[in-house]
Amino acid sequence: MATIKDVARAAGVSTATVSAVINDSAYVSAELRARVLSAVRDLNYAPSLAARNLKRGRSQLIALVVADLANPFFSRVVWAAEAAVAAWGYSLLIFNSDEKPELERRILARVRTLSCDGVILVPVGDSTEHLQNDPDGKPIPTVLFGRTVADDRSDTVTIDNISAGRQATEYLLDLGHTRLGTITGPLHVTTGRGRLDGMLAAMRSRGLTLESRYIRSGEFREDAAYSVARSLLEQPARPTALYVASGLMALGVMRAVADLGLRCPGDISIASTDTIPGIGGLRPRLTRTEHPLVDMTNEAVRLLVDQIRRGGPAEPRNVVFQPSLVVGDSCAPVVAQSVAPPPTSAR
Amino acid sequence: MATIKDVARAAGVSTATVSAVINDSAYVSAELRARVLSAVRDLNYAPSLAARNLKRGRSQLIALVVADLANPFFSRVVWAAEAAVAAWGYSLLIFNSDEKPELERRILARVRTLSCDGVILVPVGDSTEHLQNDPDGKPIPTVLFGRTVADDRSDTVTIDNISAGRQATEYLLDLGHTRLGTITGPLHVTTGRGRLDGMLAAMRSRGLTLESRYIRSGEFREDAAYSVARSLLEQPARPTALYVASGLMALGVMRAVADLGLRCPGDISIASTDTIPGIGGLRPRLTRTEHPLVDMTNEAVRLLVDQIRRGGPAEPRNVVFQPSLVVGDSCAPVVAQSVAPPPTSAR
DNA sequence: CGAACCCAGCTAATCGATTAGTTGAGTTTT
DNA sequence: AAAACTCAACTAATCGATTAGCTGGGTTCG
Numbered sequence: 001m002a003t004i005k006d007v008a009r010a011a012g013v014s015t016a017t018v019s020a021v022i023n024d025s026a027y028v029s030a031e032l033r034a035r036v037l038s039a040v041r042d043l044n045y046a047p048s049l050a051a052r053n054l055k056r057g058r059s060q061l062i063a064l065v066v067a068d069l070a071n072p073f074f075s076r077v078v079w080a081a082e083a084a085v086a087a088w089g090y091s092l093l094i095f096n097s098d099e100k101p102e103l104e105r106r107i108l109a110r111v112r113t114l115s116c117d118g119v120i121l122v123p124v125g126d127s128t129e130h131l132q133n134d135p136d137g138k139p140i141p142t143v144l145f146g147r148t149v150a151d152d153r154s155d156t157v158t159i160d161n162i163s164a165g166r167q168a169t170e171y172l173l174d175l176g177h178t179r180l181g182t183i184t185g186p187l188h189v190t191t192g193r194g195r196l197d198g199m200l201a202a203m204r205s206r207g208l209t210l211e212s213r214y215i216r217s218g219e220f221r222e223d224a225a226y227s228v229a230r231s232l233l234e235q236p237a238r239p240t241a242l243y244v245a246s247g248l249m250a251l252g253v254m255r256a257v258a259d260l261g262l263r264c265p266g267d268i269s270i271a272s273t274d275t276i277p278g279i280g281g282l283r284p285r286l287t288r289t290e291h292p293l294v295d296m297t298n299e300a301v302r303l304l305v306d307q308i309r310r311g312g313p314a315e316p317r318n319v320v321f322q323p324s325l326v327v328g329d330s331c332a333p334v335v336a337q338s339v340a341p342p343p344t345s346a347r
Numbered sequence: 348m349a350t351i352k353d354v355a356r357a358a359g360v361s362t363a364t365v366s367a368v369i370n371d372s373a374y375v376s377a378e379l380r381a382r383v384l385s386a387v388r389d390l391n392y393a394p395s396l397a398a399r400n401l402k403r404g405r406s407q408l409i410a411l412v413v414a415d416l417a418n419p420f421f422s423r424v425v426w427a428a429e430a431a432v433a434a435w436g437y438s439l440l441i442f443n444s445d446e447k448p449e450l451e452r453r454i455l456a457r458v459r460t461l462s463c464d465g466v467i468l469v470p471v472g473d474s475t476e477h478l479q480n481d482p483d484g485k486p487i488p489t490v491l492f493g494r495t496v497a498d499d500r501s502d503t504v505t506i507d508n509i510s511a512g513r514q515a516t517e518y519l520l521d522l523g524h525t526r527l528g529t530i531t532g533p534l535h536v537t538t539g540r541g542r543l544d545g546m547l548a549a550m551r552s553r554g555l556t557l558e559s560r561y562i563r564s565g566e567f568r569e570d571a572a573y574s575v576a577r578s579l580l581e582q583p584a585r586p587t588a589l590y591v592a593s594g595l596m597a598l599g600v601m602r603a604v605a606d607l608g609l610r611c612p613g614d615i616s617i618a619s620t621d622t623i624p625g626i627g628g629l630r631p632r633l634t635r636t637e638h639p640l641v642d643m644t645n646e647a648v649r650l651l652v653d654q655i656r657r658g659g660p661a662e663p664r665n666v667v668f669q670p671s672l673v674v675g676d677s678c679a680p681v682v683a684q685s686v687a688p689p690p691t692s693a694r
Numbered sequence: 695c696g697a698a699c700c701c702a703g704c705t706a707a708t709c710g711a712t713t714a715g716t717t718g719a720g721t722t723t724t
Numbered sequence: 725a726a727a728a729c730t731c732a733a734c735t736a737a738t739c740g741a742t743t744a745g746c747t748g749g750g751t752t753c754g
Contacts, residue, residue, distance in 0.1 A: 362710090397709085399712075400711090
């Protein structure tokens with residue numbers, strides 16, 4: 001690799017002049033500028049970011065740490081983040097904490113070592129202590145994405161999970177369903193907890209309760225959702241409608257429904273929250289609440305770049321996006337289903 | 348951020364000793380080692396990669412440049428690559444060339460600037476000229492993934508696309524289908540071209556031909572596949588079976604089939620190639636050829652790390668993985684379908 | 695005409711690590 | 725006991741860029 005010295009020698013100028021030309025940081029006469037540029041081309045010179053970053057103290061790197069890279073939801077976040085980050089002149093590093101707090105801790109240490117300019121973090125566990133890991137110095141600019149944690153001084157970008165759970169549930173209730181079931185996410189993360197809370201609130205406000213035997217955690221995983229959905233639906237007097245707290249789990253639930261020989265929405269109505277690619281291919285089309293994922297990601301990157309530029313967090317900003325209900329045909333009015341509560345088990 | 352000098356001062360030793368302790372690169376007495384380690388802890392010191400990399404001339408960064416980050420297939424590659432790369436002690440940068448050769452060129456320039464230790468590249472366009480962009484110096488260690496390009500000195504990891512097309516087609520032919528159609532990928536990339544060639548070869552060897560009006564390109568995109576599938580299936584005398592060259596396109600095709608009121612496999616049999624998350628939720632279950640994606644990714648990373656270690660490419664290695672046929676229930680024997688070629692248009 | 699100024703371009707310090715080369719106290723050899 | 729070794733630990737050069745500060749020729753102005 002050619003260095004700035006090689007270029008300077010080839011162009012017959014000093015390294016300072018080369019640097020000035022490359023960065024447009026000072027006036028250089030047209031002649032020298034031309035000589036430098038042609039030398040750059042001849043040697044196919046590209047400045048070393050390692051050296052530049054060492055001097056400037058930044059890296060043009062932004063890290064995205066997601067909780068589960070196998071989840072298509074986060075794959076879309078990766079896609080959106082790559083584009084957003086590139087638009088601001090940064091490059092994107094990807095890490096997968098795999099829902100393990102200990103791994104998250106190690107990743108954040110590495111992020112610091114790599115001197116990333118900022119982190120977009122989907123936190124796992126319930127502490128962000130690792131974020132202010134620098135007793136004297138300033139912490140790395142951080143935006144928490146999707147989930148929140150207890151005590152916090154960081155910017156956050158989240159959705160209104162309670163509203164998502166409520167909207168989906170109210171839609172089912174409006175169709176006349178009263179015996180509802182749900183496949184939740186992990187209840188120790190806000191996305192799991194909030195959606196269930198929204199559902200409970202919606203039912204409570206109509207004087208209904210959610211029976212605990214109709215509540216199962218699918219852990220935000222397709223396979224887990226499949227098996228808990230099976231066991232949930234094989235109960236005698238199964239619910240007439242199901243709220244599934246994530247798109248990935250909805251795939252598993254639909255699979256379980258098909259494997260049990262149940263028809264959707266004929267035998268069971270299903271509503272879910274969040275969209276993943278591929279869900280559009282499902283028939284029936286799922287009724288679901290969607291998040292403005294691209295907007296959320298753009299906003300997270302914008303907040304992060306803003307923090308980086310001003311060199312430290314201002315007072316924390318919490319941006320909450322609202323989900324919207326997208327009606328498909330996976331839900332039917334309860335009158336169209338068996339009217340009398342059937343005490344028979346599924347097949 | 349504390350520097351190595353701060354640590355040296357705090358521990359009352361030289362920076363060389365601190366470095367020796369951190370890297371285990373020379374013997375240090377137990378006492379000094381303890382002093383250094385405690386200073387490291389006190390100051391929460393993390394060595395600056397920028398400085399280390401500048402000196403060592405490497406970055407511990409591997410770039411993954413994919414052709415379409417919105418495609419769930421590549422999302423899975425990202426997932427597998429992150430894990431593989433981390434296991435070797437590297438971190439993963441993600442870039443999306445979005446099938447644009449010009450963007451790919453810019454990305455590779457940036458990869459060079461970032462002094463990435465290596466690149467896993469899903470090439471778009473048909474030249475790798477940009478890879479030996481350094482007239483004098485050595486090119487960045489590179490592994491081409493999934494696709495190949497004409498002239499090449501790089502390692503490659505690919506699948507046998509011809510075999511994938513042939514296996515899927517032969518399965519359909521064995522069921523008695525003779526009027527086949529296909530939704531192809533872009534024919535200028537090897538994954539698109541090869542799968543079609545495999546299909547053509549399979550038909551030719553049974554004395555059949557693929558009518559050109561039954562061939563459509565879905566560009567490896569879900570929406571494009573949806574619309575070309577619609578127009579293909581709305582023709583009079585539509586094919587009785589379809590080979591769809593990618594998982595993402597298969598979702599679009601299934602959607603088109605459903606929207607046209609056709610039953611699969613009743614009215615039309617469908618086989619495809621490659622798996623994406625979410626495809627498992629489809630009913631009927633798709634008959635398809637699958638790639639050992641995780642193995643492929645691991646192999647690509649292994650080859651790349653090997654290149655990095657030996658400091659330059661040995662003679663290029665081309666690893667080809669074989670697809671395997673996974674039988675679902677999206678295909679039916681032709682006798683079960685309308686026996687006489689129906690000259691009626693769909694619906 | 696000389697002082698004051700301007701400014702293109704240069705010299706050299708600097709960022710934070712690694713590491714070749716040096717030092718000097720302690721040990722072994724003869 | 726001097727010479728020859730060992731070896732823990734240190735000093736200082738180095739990686740490739742940026743940039744503060746300097747230089748010296750050319751203008752402007754009193």
